[in-house]
Amino acid sequence: MNTGFASLGIDSSYVKRLAELGITEPSPIQAEAIPLALQRKDIVAQSQTGTGKTLAFALPALQHIDVSLREAQVMVLVPTRELGMQIVHTLDQLTQGTEVRVQQLIGGASIERQIDKLKLKPHIVVGTPGRVQELVKLRKLKLAGIRTLIVDEVDQVFELGSMHEVEALLKGMLRDRQMLFFSATFPPQLQAVIEHWMREPEYVRVNPAQRTAETLEHIYFVCEERERIDTLRRLVRLWNPKQAIVFINETDDIGEAVAKLKYVGLSVEGLYADSYKQERARAMQGFRAGRFQLLLATDVAARGLDLPEVTHVFNLDPPIDADHYVHRVGRTGRMGRKGTAVSIITRKEQFIVDKFAKSLGIDIQRKYMSHGKVYDARPSGEAVAEKRKPAESRPAQSSPEARIASAAPPASSQRHDAAAGETAPRAQGRGGAKPAGAGRDAAPGVVPPGGAKGRPADRPKRPVKSKAELERERKNKGAPRWLKDKPARPGKTK
Numbered sequence: 001m002n003t004g005f006a007s008l009g010i011d012s013s014y015v016k017r018l019a020e021l022g023i024t025e026p027s028p029i030q031a032e033a034i035p036l037a038l039q040r041k042d043i044v045a046q047s048q049t050g051t052g053k054t055l056a057f058a059l060p061a062l063q064h065i066d067v068s069l070r071e072a073q074v075m076v077l078v079p080t081r082e083l084g085m086q087i088v089h090t091l092d093q094l095t096q097g098t099e100v101r102v103q104q105l106i107g108g109a110s111i112e113r114q115i116d117k118l119k120l121k122p123h124i125v126v127g128t129p130g131r132v133q134e135l136v137k138l139r140k141l142k143l144a145g146i147r148t149l150i151v152d153e154v155d156q157v158f159e160l161g162s163m164h165e166v167e168a169l170l171k172g173m174l175r176d177r178q179m180l181f182f183s184a185t186f187p188p189q190l191q192a193v194i195e196h197w198m199r200e201p202e203y204v205r206v207n208p209a210q211r212t213a214e215t216l217e218h219i220y221f222v223c224e225e226r227e228r229i230d231t232l233r234r235l236v237r238l239w240n241p242k243q244a245i246v247f248i249n250e251t252d253d254i255g256e257a258v259a260k261l262k263y264v265g266l267s268v269e270g271l272y273a274d275s276y277k278q279e280r281a282r283a284m285q286g287f288r289a290g291r292f293q294l295l296l297a298t299d300v301a302a303r304g305l306d307l308p309e310v311t312h313v314f315n316l317d318p319p320i321d322a323d324h325y326v327h328r329v330g331r332t333g334r335m336g337r338k339g340t341a342v343s344i345i346t347r348k349e350q351f352i353v354d355k356f357a358k359s360l361g362i363d364i365q366r367k368y369m370s371h372g373k374v375y376d377a378r379p380s381g382e383a384v385a386e387k388r389k390p391a392e393s394r395p396a397q398s399s400p401e402a403r404i405a406s407a408a409p410p411a412s413s414q415r416h417d418a419a420a421g422e423t424a425p426r427a428q429g430r431g432g433a434k435p436a437g438a439g440r441d442a443a444p445g446v447v448p449p450g451g452a453k454g455r456p457a458d459r460p461k462r463p464v465k466s467k468a469e470l471e472r473e474r475k476n477k478g479a480p481r482w483l484k485d486k487p488a489r490p491g492k493t494k
Contacts, residue, residue, distance in 0.1 A: 008034045010059050027052040028206045034060055042179045042201040048213055049184045049330025054090050057150045057180050067099040070121035071145035077129055079156040081106045083304040088126050107131040115140050129162035143172035153303045154181040185323040211326050211360050216333040218364040220343040220353050231344050233264045244312040246296045247328050271297035302327040315343040318352045322359045
């Protein structure tokens with residue numbers, strides 16, 4: 001009697017390979033999707049993050065490959081390089097010792113090297129829509145042999161503006177090709193794409209009402225804007241997670257955040273969406289190897305990445321919507337493991353958390369931190385102290401003008417110095433003597449050498465920088481040089 005993956009129709013060679021990898025029982029999404037995929041039906045599959053969707057489409061696709069044909073037969077489209085490399089790694093593990101050839105076609109990598117490897121006639125290609133379309137236009141990749149098209153994280157693929165590229169690829173494929181769409185979230189606008197391109201699709205939804213893993217704990221802390229980094233530092237020191245991902249919204253803000261986190265003693269590296277493939281791959285490899293504790297990234301790291309050692313996810317900036325929250329927190333609590341999703345927000349952002357909790361049907365609990373401990377309710381002593389604390393005694397973020405004013409001597413001391421017959425500091429040089437031609441004895445209308453402000457006449461004036469340029473320099477402090485030199489995006493507000 002067949003059990004496990006064998007009962008689903010998976011070939012014994014792949015069942016044996018799965019057992020060697022420690023995978024013996026299929027997850028619910030695998031149990032429902034694999035038999036339908038083996039029948040070559042079009043499938044729209046929705047399941048929580050971390051439930052094994054990759055094997056749900058990889059195993060049937062591998063079983064349909066005819067290794068005697070020297071052409072690409074399966075295409076997997078992904079939204080990010082990291083997800084593509086992860087799927088290639090999974091396929092390499094499954095096909096070890098077989099004649100099946102897998103190649104990645106990821107944007108940002110050397111296209112010449114990819115063209116050379118295409119000469120080996122891979123059976124499966126995994127890539128981003130832009131790079132795949134580029135190779136098709138160069139006539140280096142043929143679509144006529146593609147019998148199965150898989151789009152992982154389909155909502156993100158189309159959201160990134162790749163819909164036209166994907167549709168162009170579909171027009172070049174066989175009409176009877178099989179299509180598989182997989183994601184944890186399916187926005188309503190995707191239904192039009194499904195109805196137009198798929199043939200009587202089968203819908204596989206595993207517990208669609210439960211959009212996040214049941215093993216996840218959702219909590220949040222409220223603090224002032226200037227206290228976000230310190231709150232994160234205290235939580236990391238308290239829990240000491242083996243690995244954690246810290247999400248931030250804007251790539252341009254990563255340099256500043258990484259510098260601040262390192263300054264307070266945290267082990268952190270940034271994953272920059274605009275960096276080269278080698279730099280992003282190096283950051284991910286270092287994180288997987290445990291060379292640093294925190295990975296700070298934008299939502300580029302929120303899609304499909306399987307990082308078993310990640311126990312905590314921190315939202316240093318709140319996600320832009322509930323779907324992004326689902327994918328962010330899905331980096332932990334995967335395949336039945338426990339995880340913690342932590343949002344660090346301000347009082348003004350309280351409504352965002354409430355909206356996520358309502359739309360996702362989850363309980364996001366507020367927690368309080370005091371004296372190195374986390375409480376479910378505010379400690380009574382702190383509540384009384386906060387209530388009695390006068391508004392003027394609460395710390396406020398000082399402006400540059402306030403800091404300059406605080407550094408200047410008070411007016412009373414200046415009057416005291418004048419009454420004592422002391423010379424004002426502005427009328428003295430570094431050693432206490434007046435500069436030549438300065439003071440009351442200078443002839444009226446005579447400008448001292450170097451101009452009225454003491455600047456040499458031949459010294460060029462520094463160019464005046466705009467507020468946007470100054471803000472950009474401040475945010476990019478500590479960022480890599482390529483990011484500092486990158487021109488600002490037109491129309492971007494700071």
